[in-house]
Amino acid sequence: xxxxxxxxxxxxxxxxxxxxxxxxxxxxxxxxxxxxxxxxxxxxxxxxxxxxxxxxxxxxxxxxxxxxxxxxxxxxxxxxxxxxxxxxxxxxxxxxxxxxxxxxxxxxxxxxxxxxxxxxxxxxxxxxxxxxxxxxxxxxxxxxxxxxxxxxxxxxxxxxxxxxxxxxxxxxxxxxxxxxxxxxxxxxxxxxxxxxxxxxxxxxxxxxxxxxxxxxxxxxxxxxxxxxxxxxxxxxxxxxxxxxxxxxxxxxxxxxxxxxxxxxxxxxxxxxxxxxxxxxxxxxxxxxxxxxxxxxxxxxxxxxxxxxxxxxxxxxxxxxxxxxxxxxxxxxxxxx
Amino acid sequence: xxxxxxxxxxxxxxxxxxxxxxxxxxxxxxxxxxxxxxxxxxxxxxxxxxxxxxxxxxxxxxxxxxxxxxxxxxxxxxxxxxxxxxxxxxxxxxxxxxxxxxxxxxxxxxxxxxxxxxxxxxxxxxxxxxxxxxxxxxxxxxxxxxxxxxxxxxxxxxxxxxxxxxxxxxxxxxxxxxxxxxxxxxxxxxxxxxxxxxxxxxxxxxxxxxxxxxxxxxxxxxxxxxxxxxxxxxxxxxxxxxxxxxxxxxxxxxxxxxxxxxxxxxxxxxxxxxxxxxxxxxxxxxxxxxxxxxxxxxxxxxxxxxxxxxxxxxxxxxxxxxxxxxxxxxxxxxxxxxx
Numbered sequence: 001x002x003x004x005x006x007x008x009x010x011x012x013x014x015x016x017x018x019x020x021x022x023x024x025x026x027x028x029x030x031x032x033x034x035x036x037x038x039x040x041x042x043x044x045x046x047x048x049x050x051x052x053x054x055x056x057x058x059x060x061x062x063x064x065x066x067x068x069x070x071x072x073x074x075x076x077x078x079x080x081x082x083x084x085x086x087x088x089x090x091x092x093x094x095x096x097x098x099x100x101x102x103x104x105x106x107x108x109x110x111x112x113x114x115x116x117x118x119x120x121x122x123x124x125x126x127x128x129x130x131x132x133x134x135x136x137x138x139x140x141x142x143x144x145x146x147x148x149x150x151x152x153x154x155x156x157x158x159x160x161x162x163x164x165x166x167x168x169x170x171x172x173x174x175x176x177x178x179x180x181x182x183x184x185x186x187x188x189x190x191x192x193x194x195x196x197x198x199x200x201x202x203x204x205x206x207x208x209x210x211x212x213x214x215x216x217x218x219x220x221x222x223x224x225x226x227x228x229x230x231x232x233x234x235x236x237x238x239x240x241x242x243x244x245x246x247x248x249x250x251x252x253x254x255x256x257x258x259x260x261x262x263x264x265x266x267x268x269x270x271x272x273x274x275x276x277x278x279x280x281x282x283x284x285x286x287x288x289x290x291x292x293x294x295x296x297x298x299x300x301x302x303x304x305x306x307x308x309x310x311x312x313x314x315x316x317x318x319x320x321x322x323x324x325x326x327x328x329x330x331x332x333x334x335x336x
Numbered sequence: 337x338x339x340x341x342x343x344x345x346x347x348x349x350x351x352x353x354x355x356x357x358x359x360x361x362x363x364x365x366x367x368x369x370x371x372x373x374x375x376x377x378x379x380x381x382x383x384x385x386x387x388x389x390x391x392x393x394x395x396x397x398x399x400x401x402x403x404x405x406x407x408x409x410x411x412x413x414x415x416x417x418x419x420x421x422x423x424x425x426x427x428x429x430x431x432x433x434x435x436x437x438x439x440x441x442x443x444x445x446x447x448x449x450x451x452x453x454x455x456x457x458x459x460x461x462x463x464x465x466x467x468x469x470x471x472x473x474x475x476x477x478x479x480x481x482x483x484x485x486x487x488x489x490x491x492x493x494x495x496x497x498x499x500x501x502x503x504x505x506x507x508x509x510x511x512x513x514x515x516x517x518x519x520x521x522x523x524x525x526x527x528x529x530x531x532x533x534x535x536x537x538x539x540x541x542x543x544x545x546x547x548x549x550x551x552x553x554x555x556x557x558x559x560x561x562x563x564x565x566x567x568x569x570x571x572x573x574x575x576x577x578x579x580x581x582x583x584x585x586x587x588x589x590x591x592x593x594x595x596x597x598x599x600x601x602x603x604x605x606x607x608x609x610x611x612x613x614x615x616x617x618x619x620x621x622x623x624x625x626x627x628x629x630x631x632x633x634x635x636x637x638x639x640x641x642x643x644x645x646x647x648x649x650x651x652x653x654x655x656x657x658x659x660x661x662x663x664x665x666x667x668x669x670x671x672x673x674x675x
Contacts, residue, residue: 057575085579089579103570106668108667116579151668153667164573168576
């Protein structure tokens, strides 16, 4: 049994006087212990909302969550508020996107680390402080004792994200969700933070859900990748297979739109046309069809189902009527 | 921090000095004057002249000012001519200041004790009945003039229902020992419970009237501030740690939401002093406000000058305290430039 089993998870937002918006539309995936799973997609594809729904952090009012998210056999979505509070921070940790705004500006880093230890591990403030210093040391913050007394604005961006990682891992959760943890950081710091996450996850055998729009992050970190589009998973595969042979036109487009240093001079970037629609249009056709270069008549008539891809080897799931053909052997030889 | 405090205290000195000069000139430019106020319209020219000379008002204004400054440095602010004729202005201040302070403190306590929790609840139940009711009542609080509210409270709760005394600080029949001049505190210190209770009963209605504006402001700022803070990322982080609701509310929401409220408390002192003049008059409450009103009627230059200067000083001091406390509760200000 997987550590986390997400089945048919849907999230709908309601606003008075407006049509309700489907942000996540039947997402399913598994996370095994110690495994790193990527949720990839552009802004608005529902990847953050998926993670917030699993964590039980969506506002009670205005959001309807359906489906199932089983953690170690326990259904998370039906737990009471109190039961969920007992789990968050202990079994489930989360690292957020913007480390500055995610730390409380008026209380010390020390308290922000120790409070979670006090809450879940029943440590006294003193014991927690000792442990907190060890944690900061472990995530690579130099002079941890002094840092504990400092405030978020006194730390650099990378340090803040390290502190947040320390907080999320303080109680050794079995599942860590990282929601674009490197987006707000410099490129060099990004690499450091990713390396740190990879190391910690390996050491502690924590399962990791990595939410990102950055395929570079996926390539470096994830064992398995789910590509999301408009609230649904459109392609799932191991990371190597996905990068070698993207099958869904959206995945293909994402990969093709990455600028390459070895591209011929003067070659234009190939973006994906248009942008993701506000409301999920998965009824009566493929949501990606309006932007898809491979779209055929069937794409706007029937909604594609998630099926095992018969063309490539390995466990590839695909939601597409007209996938991108893997480059033929002859063509590949020609290229090389 | 120390240098900052000293600089601000020096600023206070400058404020008081400049204000004293302006006030001195301005008070003397008011129509009428202490002489007419004291002697009435039908006094002979001779008596007027004699009194003018006696009060030193015949000298050029800058000579009067310099003499005033010279005496003020020795603690002599002149003798009251109208409020309590014969008493020194300093004496009147010492007598009356505790009364106004007592009243203002109770008013600000009421404003905070009601405004902050109500602001929090209204924000958390945004759009609910409590929210709408309290928003409307805070609007009424700002919109209704203080003196009108004071009259209304007095009429209903003191005159008609008789729950509270109508005027003064202490009922006549009570023989209370004076220690500090703060009547409630005196009663507690000397364990004269009846005196303390009676003094408190005298305070309640004027304090409620006086609290109406600060309450409305504190309530609205708390509400807006809480609405902002609960959507902050760090509150979500706190939730993701599984902290209990009281800890999140206290440590993560209110700690941040209180920053703008603290700033307003300083500014509200001004409104409080202005409100005290009207409230004290309605309740015949023998404080600074009542003395100011009386002083203006009777053109009591020494008393007006001292009381207004002190009011300005208190205002500046409280704002200094607020700024200093701001640095205590917001580490971003405290440690600026340290990194």
